[in-house]
Amino acid sequence: MKTLIEFKEVVKEYTRGEKTFYALNHASFQIGEGEMVVILGPSGAGKSTLLNLLGGMDNASGGQILFDGADLTTYSDDALTDYRARNVGVVFQFYNLIPTLTAYENVALMKDIEEDTLDPAEALRAVGLEQQMHQFPSQMSGGEQQRTSIARALAKNPRLLLCDEPTGALDTDTGREVLALLQQMSREKKKTVVMVTHNSMFAEIATKVIRVKNGRIASVTENKEPKDANEVNW
Amino acid sequence: MLNRKLWRDLWYNKTQFLSIFLMAFLGLLVFVGLDAESHGIEKSGDTFYEAYNLADFWIKGCYFTKDDANKIMEIDGVNQAERRLHIEGKAEHLHGTDSNAQTAEEDNEPYMQLEFLDTQNISQMKVLSGEPFQEDREGVWLDDKFATYQKLTVGDTLTIKVNNTEITEPIRGTIIHPEYVYYTSESEEMVPSYGTFGCAFLSGKEFPGAGNIYTEILVDTDADKNQEQIKEKIKEIMDNPDIIIMDRTQMLSFSTFDAEIEQHKMMTFMFPMIFLLIAVLGIITTMTRMTANQRIQIGTLKALGFSRGRITRHYMSYGFWISTLGALLGAVTGYYTLPALLRQSMQTTYVLPVWYVAISRNSYYAVIIEVAVSTWVSFMACRKELREVPAETLKPKPPKNMKHSALEKSKMWLRMSFQTQWNIRDIIRNKARTSMGIVGVAGCTMLLLCAFGCYDAFQAFPAWLYEDLMTAKATIVLSDSCKQGDAEEYAKKYKGQMIEEEAIELTANGKAKTGTLTTVDDGNLMHFQNQDIKEIELNQEGIMMSAKMASVLGVKAGDFVKWHVMGDDTWQNTRITQLNRVPSSQGITISREQQKKLNYDFRATKILTNHSVPADISDDLQVQTLSDATQLKQEMVDSMKVMNLMVVILVIAAAVMGIVVLHNLGVLSFIEKTREIATLKVLGFRTRKIRGILQMQNIWVTTFGILVGLPLGYGFLLMLCNSVSDSMDIVPVITPYSYALAIAGTYAVSILVNMMLSGKVKTIDMVDALKGTE
């Protein structure tokens, strides 16, 4: 399996008054193409920080972040925007749909940056939303909104799908549906999926689990036989 | 899709954007409307002057021979020169039986300005009916307004009393003339009642008198040649100290019309500035709020891979579209409405063949500037949110650094009520919002005060002139043929005060200006006021100069000024000992004794009296007109009515401006305070109590804004009054009543807005507002 992502001694620091605080402290790990990775850790551990760096949405204070061999930390703002537009799909905890656009329009929005995107209707059908296509976010349930958000992330056919607590705002059943959808993307469409969560039960569906604690990588474990998302209980 | 977001956002924030739209709309409506009007009348005048070859110089002061004209024509840069005689006369009992239809009180011997022509190549008349003018044709070409009013048509005959003789002439044509765009029968009449007096043009051969009659030469020059050089050359060639050379700016008709245009142009810039300011304030408040509210959306778009330029353009297009739409619609509406509205009063004051409506380049600039500024302001508003990395923008804004102000640490603080503390904190932490509110309120007060002040000033104007400065019931205006002996007799008979008015030319600091020399005989019907509008006695030493003239010439009391009477080349150099304020006919005033010391003979031109004078006195050859002060005053009051329109426009503008700014800010601060208000609700504060807290801040801001706005309003009014014209002096009086009205009006607007907003307090859902973002 080809290595897609490599973190090398990545540091993210914040200055709080006089003191320097490390949100990420010399983190190193690798992720292969097509993997389903779960990043686990308690609240405040630095998971979101890690994911944001991976998505080119934040700048590291030190170290190297390699994507397909290229170092993101050397990228300019424009190059990062380009990287995000081409390679990364993001799914947020609170969906972050544009409230004034319908589900269809939220997905079609991606056409504004990349001509070569999936047909929005098709993307929505893939997440099982053909019925709700023309509803506004406020007219949809949390699960439906999150699925729209996944459809939006998938529309431009990215190599990397990043999800920050995608089930955080959902109940068990809808959360499971979303997980299944993500797993399906990884298995069938060969996407690399990186999902952040504080729920250790999710570790079972991953092919690799990265545990984060106080900004450090506590452990990286491979999972030879990941469970089906539908079998997970929490 | 971003465009779809744009239109939906506009729709969801429609009240906010509507207000911005309105301001852009009003601003451009007024600007383009006034521009089309002022530039239009300028064009109307220029085309008329150009097409009928208005003279560039008028040489006066002695009899001119054909040879003189020829010599002037040889000067380099001079195209043509021709002779003319200007003389005042009267129309005799109007023709035939028709005149019986006229009412008895009406002046049966209207005053006429007569022009006898040698040739007619310069300052040509435009014939509206009848045949074109011919130099050797007998007959009269008559002022069209006069002909219409007096029910005269081509083919009728007109008897004119001139030079103590009567001549009867057939009317050959009715005309208008580029030197008679504006003309009056008396200097005090500001809006002439055309038709009750008139002008007429005849061939020089018709003049009852022998020998050389021409006392004026008209000169037409090449516009691109140095006019001053030509003037010097003429002086050199004529070599006669008695002659005076007047250019267009010294002609009553040209300069009055020109001043009118200038005044309109000034208005074009002053008012729209305010609207533009408000539109910008509106965009700042709305866009800052919107981008702050859409912070997470901006972060999302960034995370999705939208470039910074892309997002910037999206947010700039809000300001762009709204202002473009408002500006263009405003421009078109202004173009079609305002000129038509303002034209009516213009057309009664000025006589022109065609009234154009035409915009200048400034209108295009105004639209471009309006759109550019609005777009730029939108850009500035979203720039802040775009500077951060997406990871930061995706988080809710960290709360502001809550430092305690010096006041909060003082002992006084503890003694304040919770409401006061809460509001002071809120104001200190939202300085930008508070100052915008103050600016908005100040603007509202300023416009209101200015509007009521204008009304006061115009109300006071006729009373000032006809009650304070002149306390005569009637004025007998003497004709040119009246001997001083006759005048003395009238004065004795009606116990009147004699006045002599002469046109003079004044120079000081290198500036030359025409004005009036008023010589006052003993009596108490004419009064003078100093710059504080306090009555003063006319000094026997030196001269008294009108304050407006002094400011135009840049002199003050104690300075010397040089002047001479038109048609007399003896220059006087006298010290100004007093300044006085008069509404019209700016110039200098001296006593009869003082005049004697300066070696002039007193020759009264009018007599003021409080005794009743029979109406038929105007039939006397020595009398030009008899005017009644109450009637003149009434006419002036009527003519000021058009000004009420301006007052109404100002009041509406003030109200719209106040409502828009305060409503915008109210909504804005309300949204920012939603959480706090919800907290207060949870803590058990009643809706009424919360409203009280919000209202308190509103009243503070309003009060402060009013304090700022009052002096601004006075300053603005002062500017307006000064800009009216060089010959009119309007005192910017503001009655206490107007101050009260402006203050009350502003509070009314503020309370109205508060009422519009206070319903929202109830709608805040405690649970909803307090739900965390994470």
Ligand SMILES: Nc1ncnc2c1ncn2[C@@H]1O[C@H](COP(=O)(O)OP(=O)(O)O)[C@@H](O)[C@H]1O
């Ligand atoms: N802008 C910031 N300034 C200071 N500290 C921050 C900032 N953003 C995040 N942190 C801190 O970094 C740490 C890691 O945050 P985050 O990655 O969001 O944790 P989580 O694992 O819960 O997603 C936290 O302690 C947080 O307080």
Ligand SMILES: [Mg+2]
């Ligand atoms: Mg997190």
